[in-house]
Amino acid sequence: MRRLPRNPAGLLGAGIVALLVLLALFGPPLWADAAARINPREISQGSSAAHLLGTDALGRDLLARTLTATRLTLGLALLATLIGTATGILLGTLPQVLPRRAGRAVIAAVDLLVAFPALLLAMFTAVVAGLDAQGAVLGIGAALAPAFARLTHTMTASVAGADYIAAARMLGVPRHRVLTRHVLPNIAEPLILNTAQAMGGALLGLSAMSFLGMGVQAPAYDWGRLLNEAFGHVYVTPSAVVAPALAVTLAGLGFMLLGDSFARAAAHTRAPAGGPAAAPAAVPAPDEPAPDTVLEVRDLTVAFPGGTTPVRQVSLTVRAGEILGLVGESGSGKSMTAAAIGQLVPHPGRTGSARIRLGGVDLDGLTASERRRLLGSSLAMVFQDPTSALNPALRVGGQLAEVATLHGGATRTEARDRAVERLDRVRIRHPADTARRHPHELSGGMRQRAVIAMGLMNTPRLIIADEPTTALDVTVQREVLRVLREAVDETRAGALFISHDIAVVGEVCDRIAVMYAGRVVEELPAGALHQARHPYTRALVGSLPDMDTDRSRPLTTIPGRQPAPGDVGEGCAFADRCALATARCATRPELRTRTGTHSVACWEVK
Amino acid sequence: MTALSDTDRGAPPRRSRRLTGRLLARRLLRLAGSLAVLVVASFAMIHLIPGDPLRRMLGSTAPKELVDQRRAELGLDQPLPAQFADHVRQLLSGDLGTSFFSSQPVADIIGQGLPHTLALAALATLTALAVAVPLGLWAAVRTRDGRRRGTETAFTTLTGAAVAVPEYLYGLALLLVLSLGLGLFPPAGLTGPASYVLPVTALAIAPAAMIARLARVETLRELDSDYMRLARAKRLPAWRLYAVHLLPNTLTATLTMGGLLLSGLITGSVLVENVFAWPGLGLRTVEAITQKDYPVAQAMILVYGALVLVVNFLVDLLIDVLDPRSALSASTTSGEG
Numbered sequence: 001m002r003r004l005p006r007n008p009a010g011l012l013g014a015g016i017v018a019l020l021v022l023l024a025l026f027g028p029p030l031w032a033d034a035a036a037r038i039n040p041r042e043i044s045q046g047s048s049a050a051h052l053l054g055t056d057a058l059g060r061d062l063l064a065r066t067l068t069a070t071r072l073t074l075g076l077a078l079l080a081t082l083i084g085t086a087t088g089i090l091l092g093t094l095p096q097v098l099p100r101r102a103g104r105a106v107i108a109a110v111d112l113l114v115a116f117p118a119l120l121l122a123m124f125t126a127v128v129a130g131l132d133a134q135g136a137v138l139g140i141g142a143a144l145a146p147a148f149a150r151l152t153h154t155m156t157a158s159v160a161g162a163d164y165i166a167a168a169r170m171l172g173v174p175r176h177r178v179l180t181r182h183v184l185p186n187i188a189e190p191l192i193l194n195t196a197q198a199m200g201g202a203l204l205g206l207s208a209m210s211f212l213g214m215g216v217q218a219p220a221y222d223w224g225r226l227l228n229e230a231f232g233h234v235y236v237t238p239s240a241v242v243a244p245a246l247a248v249t250l251a252g253l254g255f256m257l258l259g260d261s262f263a264r265a266a267a268h269t270r271a272p273a274g275g276p277a278a279a280p281a282a283v284p285a286p287d288e289p290a291p292d293t294v295l296e297v298r299d300l301t302v303a304f305p306g307g308t309t310p311v312r313q314v315s316l317t318v319r320a321g322e323i324l325g326l327v328g329e330s331g332s333g334k335s336m337t338a339a340a341i342g343q344l345v346p347h348p349g350r351t352g353s354a355r356i357r358l359g360g361v362d363l364d365g366l367t368a369s370e371r372r373r374l375l376g377s378s379l380a381m382v383f384q385d386p387t388s389a390l391n392p393a394l395r396v397g398g399q400l401a402e403v404a405t406l407h408g409g410a411t412r413t414e415a416r417d418r419a420v421e422r423l424d425r426v427r428i429r430h431p432a433d434t435a436r437r438h439p440h441e442l443s444g445g446m447r448q449r450a451v452i453a454m455g456l457m458n459t460p461r462l463i464i465a466d467e468p469t470t471a472l473d474v475t476v477q478r479e480v481l482r483v484l485r486e487a488v489d490e491t492r493a494g495a496l497f498i499s500h501d502i503a504v505v506g507e508v509c510d511r512i513a514v515m516y517a518g519r520v521v522e523e524l525p526a527g528a529l530h531q532a533r534h535p536y537t538r539a540l541v542g543s544l545p546d547m548d549t550d551r552s553r554p555l556t557t558i559p560g561r562q563p564a565p566g567d568v569g570e571g572c573a574f575a576d577r578c579a580l581a582t583a584r585c586a587t588r589p590e591l592r593t594r595t596g597t598h599s600v601a602c603w604e605v606k
Numbered sequence: 607m608t609a610l611s612d613t614d615r616g617a618p619p620r621r622s623r624r625l626t627g628r629l630l631a632r633r634l635l636r637l638a639g640s641l642a643v644l645v646v647a648s649f650a651m652i653h654l655i656p657g658d659p660l661r662r663m664l665g666s667t668a669p670k671e672l673v674d675q676r677r678a679e680l681g682l683d684q685p686l687p688a689q690f691a692d693h694v695r696q697l698l699s700g701d702l703g704t705s706f707f708s709s710q711p712v713a714d715i716i717g718q719g720l721p722h723t724l725a726l727a728a729l730a731t732l733t734a735l736a737v738a739v740p741l742g743l744w745a746a747v748r749t750r751d752g753r754r755r756g757t758e759t760a761f762t763t764l765t766g767a768a769v770a771v772p773e774y775l776y777g778l779a780l781l782l783v784l785s786l787g788l789g790l791f792p793p794a795g796l797t798g799p800a801s802y803v804l805p806v807t808a809l810a811i812a813p814a815a816m817i818a819r820l821a822r823v824e825t826l827r828e829l830d831s832d833y834m835r836l837a838r839a840k841r842l843p844a845w846r847l848y849a850v851h852l853l854p855n856t857l858t859a860t861l862t863m864g865g866l867l868l869s870g871l872i873t874g875s876v877l878v879e880n881v882f883a884w885p886g887l888g889l890r891t892v893e894a895i896t897q898k899d900y901p902v903a904q905a906m907i908l909v910y911g912a913l914v915l916v917v918n919f920l921v922d923l924l925i926d927v928l929d930p931r932s933a934l935s936a937s938t939t940s941g942e943g
Binding site: 009112115116117118119120123124126127128131200204207208211212213214227231234235238241242245248249252253255256257260342344347372373375376379380381383384385388389390391392393394402403406407451454 | 640643647651654655656750753763766767769770771772774775778779781782786787793831832833835836837838839840841842843846850851854855869870872873874876877880881891892895896898900903907910911914915918
């Protein structure tokens with residue numbers, strides 16, 4: 001047992017099941033006599049000192065009978081589970097061995113059977129096989145089999161695609177041998193883990209059958225049979241149903257808890273660790289922005305509990321009509337910076353910043369509803385994956401229109417017209433028609449443009465585009481970039497364009513901020529990209545192939561890796577990978593203005 | 607997929623509607639096929655019984671003449687193909703046979719019981735959905751991103767436990783406490799609206815717990831999706847965020863589950879009907895099976911099976927209508943199946 005349950009519920013389930021097994025082993029020798037003793041003077045009694053849970057219609061002790069019945073109940077359930085799982089596994093693996101057509105027929109049959117409720121299959125089988133314990137066991141076994149066959153088939157099919165199976169096939173290993181040597185061992189564990197749940201299902205099913213009089217018959221008795229007998233007198237001695245009913249409930253719960261915790265153990269191996277940590281305080285830096293500044297961020301820091309700080313004291317300014325590119329490798333904190341500006345940092349992250357001003361308004365100075373109104377009307381966001389950014393259940397037009405009705409105060413007709421107009425503006429053909437469609441009817445490029453159109457519904461001051469072209473193919477990328485550029489030029493909004501692709505950024509942006517390990521290391525005009533000074537930016541630019549690149553030599557790469565947000569040290573984070581690094585780099589260089597609009601955080605470059 | 611993404615500047619693709627028509631045809635065909643298999647199975651049931659089913663029915667002491675007479679009445683002395691042809695012909699004309707013991711036409715028995723069974727199952731499903739969907743949504747919003755671990759543990763433990771208890775035990779508990787103990791509701795039969803309360807509750811508890819769990823998981827997943835991030839970025843008010851953007855996307859899985867549970871409920875009602883002596887099909891089914899009234903048992907299996915198939919068919923259609931994605935993906939992937 002590699003996967004003993006560790007959570008309290010799983011332990012409780014294991015405890016209950018262990019108790020049941022003990023009762024099944026030792027119950028009958030201890031209480032079978034008391035359970036069989038007929039006492040005409042104590043018929044159908046309630047609870048008393050001699051009979052804790054009362055007696056049945058023949059004066060037999062109900063507690064002793066319930067405890068004794070554990071063995072038969074569990075035994076029959078085990079038998080039914082074995083029959084069900086064996087049949088199921090056989091049916092589920094048959095398609096692997098049989099000729100293709102026959103295999104399909106088996107799958108179709110299983111699909112058909114799975115649709116039928118278990119009890120119906122059990123009753124059908126019991127009618128055929130007889131109204132006794134044997135019939136009920138066969139019935140419940142038959143009822144369990146289809147689900148197991150489906151499970152086995154699904155897992156077999158998923159394993160069958162693995163490379164090692166393909167290799168075995170190529171080597172000419174016969175199919176039944178591939179099945180027993182390669183497939184079954186790989187799916188054995190989940191199958192076994194599922195048996196705990198199946199056992200619970202079998203126990204409940206058998207009890208139901210016996211309760212209805214289709215299972216165990218007198219003089220034998222399982223819990224279901226006890227329930228059946230007690231139910232016959234329920235108006236006279238209602239308390240008699242309590243003991244067997246509790247036993248069935250307890251067993252059902254026990255197997256469920258155990259099965260659940262097995263399933264959970266199989267699903268994921270470790271729980272995330274970490275406790276709360278205070279967001280680091282930031283020191284305000286005083287200086288007033290230029291009047292046409294749409295976004296001003298000062299000393300923005302995002303921290304997560306456990307010491308991870310993906311964004312460290314980032315300061316950015318975006319002016320009206322300008323696109324600021326934010327470049328960096330994955331993990332450099334660029335997307336988190338965008339999320340923090342949009343106040344969308346995922347829980348449990350904390351934002352600490354001296355100031356975020358959007359259109360000249362300080363976000364910290366607003367109440368929650370004022371902030372929502374401001375962000376809703378003046379900030380537009382475009383995310384990376386257009387296939388998932390639109391709500392699949394709603395029509396495109398409606399998703400656009402709601403921005404205008406909710407934040408812009410437009411009527412429904414106005415909003416709809418505006419949605420069509422905006423779709424047209426982002427160069428979507430047949431905009432009225434498209435507005436009536438669902439997102440899945442649009443191509444990726446159309447969807448991304450629809451998202452941009454959504455951002456343009458109210459006149460935004462700032463557009464944040466987080467890797468808007470990464471998920472698109474190259475020809476569509478250009479289209480989206482052009483639409484973004486046009487939108488900025490027309491609306492005089494500012495844009496923050498986030499990308500890992502320095503070539504794209506250089507093309508579409510006016511200015512560029514390069515991020516590394518949570519900090520901005522260089523900020524420069526896009527036209528000056530080839531005069532970049534920071535060694536990291538130079539390496540990024542240098543890794544780009546252009547027309548003059550010597551194709552016979554490998555492309556330049558940057559040796560080493562960016563440190564994870566959790567273990568950024570005191571000094572310059574790039575020092576480990578930097579050819580210019582010296583002892584000074586153990587102290588972190590500040591971002592300093594070199595010429596006009598060009599700032600660099602490096603000791604070694606001028 | 608590249609072919610799809612290059613429809614960009616051309617007319618938007620028009621495909622889902624036509625495929626839905628084809629999909630409907632495909633689903634109808636599958637339903638018809640399943641029903642045919644069911645008819646064969648219910649016909650075969652009596653022939654699969656080992657030994658002589660007539661002997662089983664009438665007992666080993668019955669005189670041979672009676673057994674032969676009954677066999678002739680049932681047509682079981684005919685050759686098998688003729689029997690099957692008769693069986694199908696009778697089914698098509700609405701004749702489901704005659705009870706062996708009461709000589710009542712089976713069609714009448716079903717006509718009397720079916721409305722009561724359907725009422726029970728439908729009410730229980732509606733009750734379960736009405737309670738579970740808001741509950742699951744509430745739990746998801748309360749516990750998203752690992753907030754409020756305590757609430758999460760309590761929710762999953764309680765609903766998990768509620769699922770593990772079979773409906774007839776809820777029935778017994780409700781009967782003991784609320785009816786026999788406190789006398790609040792009638793214990794048995796259908797005597798008025800109050801009679802519905804206990805059976806419907808007994809049937810609805812486990813499905814409600816299951817749907818609530820599922821609704822929570824679905825909601826959590828959707829809360830994490832990009833379109834919800836975008837919706838939050840649009841600063842929509844909470845009601846719109848959850849009711850308009852979130853709910854439709856969680857409903858598909860929830861309704862699928864609800865549909866599966868509904869067909870489970872139809873058979874779960876068999877047990878609950880027996881606890882509350884409910885005048886539905888379940889009571890008569892168990893009676894027929896335990897009395898070895900094979901014609902009735904045969905018809906009951908057929909009716910329950912058909913009910914389940916039709917309910918599943920309707921749930922599939924409902925999902926196609928509600929979720930345009932599943933129609934598209936089902937029609938493109940079911941081609942191989």
